[in-house]
Amino acid sequence: MKRQGRLILLLWLAWLAPSLCAQTPLPVHVFAEDGPFRDSFMQALDVAAIPPITQVADPKQAELLIAIGDQAFRRAQKLHKPLLGVYVSRSEVTLAQRKRCQCEGIWAGVALHDQLAMLEIMMPLARRVGVIVGPQSAWTPGMVQDYQGRLGLTALPVSSVDELGDRLRESLARFDALLLPVDGQLFGPGTAKLVLLTSYRLRRPVFGPDRAYVQAGSAASLYASGSDLVAETLVHLQFFHSSKRLRRSGFVHTPTVAVNEHVASSFDMVFHDIDSLREALEVTP
Amino acid sequence: MKETVKKGAGIRKQLQLLGLIPALIMLLLLLVALTWQRFEDADRDLRDLGSYLAQQIASSSEYGVLAGNYDDLRRQARLAMQQADLQYVVFHDGEGKVLLYEGRGQRQDHSDVLEFHSGIYRQPVSDGDLLEGAESAGQPERIGEVVLGMSSARLLARQKEILLASLLPALFATIIGLWIAHYLARQIASPLGYLSGLLRTLRNGDYRVRGRSHLRGELAELQDDINELATSLEGAHREQQSAIDKLRHAHRQAQSASQAKSDFLAMMSHELRTPMNGVLGMLQLLEETPQSEEQHEYTLAALESTGHLLDVINDILDFSRIEAGRMDLDPVFFELLPLLENCVATFRYMAESKGLYLRLENAGELVGKMVRSDPTRLRQVLNNLISNAVKFTQEGGVVLRITTAQVRDDWLDLTLAVRDTGIGIPQHRQSDLFKAFSQIDSSTSRRFGGTGLGLAIARRLSEMLGGTLTVSSDEGGGSTFTLSLRLLYRSQAPAPLAVPAEEEDRVGGLLFGLVLLVEDNDVNLLVARRLLEHMGVTVVTATNGREALEKVRQRDFDCILMDVQMPVMDGLEATRELRQWERERGRAPIPVVALTANAMDEERDRCMVAGMNAHLAKPFRRQQLTRVLSPYLTPEHAQHGR
Known part of the structure; x- marks a missing residue:
């Protein structure tokens, strides 16, 4: 599935290429915290050259602002220019749009369906899946309830980190697995051990929300890697460049998969290696 | 002085050994026991530490093993590795597969490493009443194992420290014990050594010595006894010395008397022999003269009587020599x-x-x-x-x-x-x-x-x-x-020994040659001269040694008959000068036969030492004179002589 999506994206870019080449470069300004990710991101945009963009130092001269992260997104909103948030909380984007901001965003995290698809592949026998949802989570309780798949999803709303432990101990035993959304408030480094240890003590595997969690002990996760975000940003830039309006907010279409082989093996999951899992997910790397 | 013989170890050394050996044995036993116990303690401490660390790591690595979080495991391992003795930490999963090895250097077989194993268990959730899966809470699931490799070098170092810490006090205690044993032994042995020296002095004959050391108890009594013994010995020694002095005096007197007797007998022998020689010689000459039968009978009787008298004199001489111990x-x-x-x-x-x-x-x-x-x-x-x-x-x-x-x-x-x-x-x-x-x-x-x-x-x-x-x-x-x-x-006679036997008399045999007769006594000179002339030799006479030497320098003689006791120069001195003169001139020595009234062996020896060739005691018979001269006055000697 992921591979097909990327193929379609490339064909679409190829179709647009002649017209793009004839157009003037799009002046953009990137808001981001200083750091290696920012440099890499900006370099990747320059290298891509499709669409043609010009990174300008003065955000006022930019036609489109790109903000990486919630804080940068909030800062960029003050300029009242078209704004594309990258790896921004869904709630943050929604909040900004309510304020009539001319902005869209690439949400932090991946789509619930994608994450569940991976879970189904790795745990074919799983039926009951708990999904912890907090106020800042990428997924909302409504999204969980709207799920129409074969799995029985149950949203476990948690308002703060303090409730997390109790909620896990109360609820985990009823599920076959636990799914975690991207939530900077709930699932940071400080709570990973709590979540994971509690889950594993109750022999319940945890999926999501990102690569760091997989490294910390989550069984597997689809996550938006840096290249995924660059690719998704380029799609948004191309759309803006051609239509002079922002593309609708959403998760990355081609997330990356990460698996904790030790945990996967210990739970006897259907998993042999990362490549076979990618194939199964039909997601291009 | 008789040397003191060492008989085994002295009492001082024995006391030292007696005091020291049991203490040393006890010290050694205590040292071994305590050291052994401390070794055991150190070993147990190390094992306890290892077990404790392993358990701690195991309990804290549950998450890492469950979550496959190698960073967490590595962090746990590195935290544990801050313990200097820890060589490596290995995490195994439930199937024994190595999850993580964290060690100092390459993983290898450590022969000097003690391994501690501790199981890693999935801990139950604390609020078990809320869990449906609490059935496993009572039986924790083993999800892995942590293995700690702890170097035994620390144990060895600790053991060395313990050994050193034990040996140093032991050495100190030994030195103290030695000093105490030495001091006590000296306290006891010194008085004994003093008393022993006292006895040794007594044994060496100094009975005036007395013990004056300030001793106490049995040793003081022993010193008093020794002093009393010394007093008794001194008295006895004094009496003994007095008796010995008396005995010595008596012995000296007896020796003087015996010597005087011997000297008297020797003198008497000499003084008797000299006239006897004259009597016997004259009778022998008289027997040769023409006599009537009655005269001849008288002469024989006189000769026989003289012979008996000579036997008596010889018996007395022998007896005196035996008595004097000179035989x-x-x-x-x-x-x-x-x-x-x-x-x-x-x-x-x-x-x-x-x-x-x-x-x-x-x-x-x-x-x-x-x-x-x-x-x-x-x-x-x-x-x-x-x-x-x-x-x-x-x-x-x-x-x-x-x-x-x-x-x-x-x-x-x-x-x-x-x-x-x-x-x-x-x-x-x-x-x-x-x-x-x-x-x-x-x-x-x-x-x-x-x-x-x-x-x-x-x-x-x-x-x-x-x-x-x-x-x-x-x-x-x-x-x-x-x-x-x-x-x-x-049994086997190696060579025929010439047995002194009475040689065949040459009474009737003739001698040849020129004889120098040196004799101061006129009668004896006459007797010897006549006897020699009857034997057929030519006689030249001298009355002392000096005259004899002058005549020897003037003429060659075949033999010299030399009296020993003479005025001017005695026969011994004359013979010595003669031999000296002969050596200086390179001349063949003239046979010298001593004629002396001293028949003692010492006199014979003196004559031989002086250079004389033979000895003839007076009085002599004709046959004896012939026998002693015949080796020098045969015709062959006379012809080839001087």
């Missing part, structure tokens, strides 16, 4: 049988003249046997016995019976029994028979003559020869004198 033996190997035959032959004429038989029996037992003894003294003893036997036997005869018994391979028991058929000796007189100057009775002396010294001399000589001389006799039934000797012998 020396000259033992040699010689063939005994010829000596015995010669003794018998000597007296055969006398026996036959009295109508007696004189036989030698069992002579075959001595054929081919050489014995070691002094043949001269043995002959003297036998001559005495045979002479007595012949003298005191009027009828029958005398038998010399030989009996031998081999003791070992080279020793022979020899018995020579002289049995006669004479008058016998009463039983009660036999014990006095061998005493000096003793005869059965004075009538015997008057009847048979003699001084009574013969048997005494014979017994003394027998004892000097290592044997005994005994007598068995019945009055009127004859007597048997038995000489028993144990002699070293050998």
Whole structure:
């Protein structure tokens, strides 16, 4: 599935290429915290050259602002220019749009369906899946309830980190697995051990929300890697460049998969290696 | 002074050992026990630490193992590795697969590493009542294992520290113990050593010493006893010394008396011999002169009497030499049988003249046997016995019976029994028979003559020869004198030994040559000159040594007869100068024969040392003079002489 999506994206870019080449470069300004990710991101945009963009130092001269992260997104909103948030909380984007901001965003995290698809592949026998949802989570309780798949999803709303432990101990035993959304408030480094240890003590595997969690002990996760975000940003830039309006907010279409082989093996999951899992997910790397 | 002999360890050393050895043994046992216990403690501490660490890591690594969080495991491992002794930490999953190895250097077999294993368990959730899966809470699931490799170097270092920490006090305790033992031993041994020295001083003869050390208890009593002993010994020593002084004085007096007697006897012998020489010589010259039968009979009687007188003088001389301890033996190997035959032959004429038989029996037992003894003294003893036997036997005869018994391979028991058929000796007189100057009775002396010294001399000589001389006799039934000797012998005669035997007299034989006669006594000069002239030699005379030397320088002599005691220059000095003069001139030495009235062996030795060739004691018989001169005055010597 992921591979097909990327193929379609490339064909679409190829179709647009002649017209793009004839157009003037799009002046953009990137808001981001200083750091290696920012440099890499900006370099990747320059290298891509499709669409043609010009990174300008003065955000006022930019036609489109790109903000990486919630804080940068909030800062960029003050300029009242078209704004594309990258790896921004869904709630943050929604909040900004309510304020009539001319902005869209690439949400932090991946789509619930994608994450569940991976879970189904790795745990074919799983039926009951708990999904912890907090106020800042990428997924909302409504999204969980709207799920129409074969799995029985149950949203476990948690308002703060303090409730997390109790909620896990109360609820985990009823599920076959636990799914975690991207939530900077709930699932940071400080709570990973709590979540994971509690889950594993109750022999319940945890999926999501990102690569760091997989490294910390989550069984597997689809996550938006840096290249995924660059690719998704380029799609948004191309759309803006051609239509002079922002593309609708959403998760990355081609997330990356990460698996904790030790945990996967210990739970006897259907998993042999990362490549076979990618194939199964039909997601291009 | 007698040296002190060390007999084993001294009391001081024994006390030191007695005090030290049990303490050392106890110390050693305690040291071993304590060290062993501390070793065990150190080992247990290390194992406890290892187990504790393993358990701690295991309990804290649950999450890492469950979550496959290698960073967490590595962090746990590195945290544990801050313990210096920890060499490696290995995490295994539930199936034993290695999850993580964190160690110092490459993973390898560590022979000196102690491994500690601790299981990693999935812990139950604390709020178990809320969990449906709480069924496993009572039985934790083992999800892995942590293995710690802990170096035993620390244990070894700790053990070394313990050993050092134990040995140092032990060494200190040993030194203290040694010092205490040494001090105590000295406290006890010093008084004993002092008292021992006191006794040693007493033993070495210093009885004036007294113990004055301030001792207590038994040692003080011992010192008092030693002092009393010293007092007693000093008194006894004083008395003993006084007695010894008296004895020494008496001994010196006795020695002086004995020496005076010997000197007197020697002087008397010399003084008697000198005139006797004149008498005997003159009688011998008189016998040669034409005489009537009556005169000849008188002359023979005078000669016989002179001979008896000479025998008496010789007996007295021998006895005095024996008494003075100056009678020396000259033992040699010689063939005994010829000596015995010669003794018998000597007296055969006398026996036959009295109508007696004189036989030698069992002579075959001595054929081919050489014995070691002094043949001269043995002959003297036998001559005495045979002479007595012949003298005191009027009828029958005398038998010399030989009996031998081999003791070992080279020793022979020899018995020579002289049995006669004479008058016998009463039983009660036999014990006095061998005493000096003793005869059965004075009538015997008057009847048979003699001084009574013969048997005494014979017994003394027998004892000097290592044997005994005994007598068995019945009055009127004859007597048997038995000489028993144990002699070293050998069967094969290596070379014929010249047995001093009575050589054939050369009474009628003539001598040749020029003789210098040196004699200060006119009578003796005359006697010797006449005897020599009758022998056929030419005589030149001198009256002292100086004159003799002058004449020697003027003429060549074939022989010199030299008196010893002379005025101006004695014979010994004259001989020494003669030999010196001969050496200086390179001349052949002139034979010098000493003529002296001193018949002692010492006199003979002095003559030989002075350079004389022979010795002839005065008074001498014609035959003796002929015998002593004949080697030098034969025609051959005279012709080839000077």
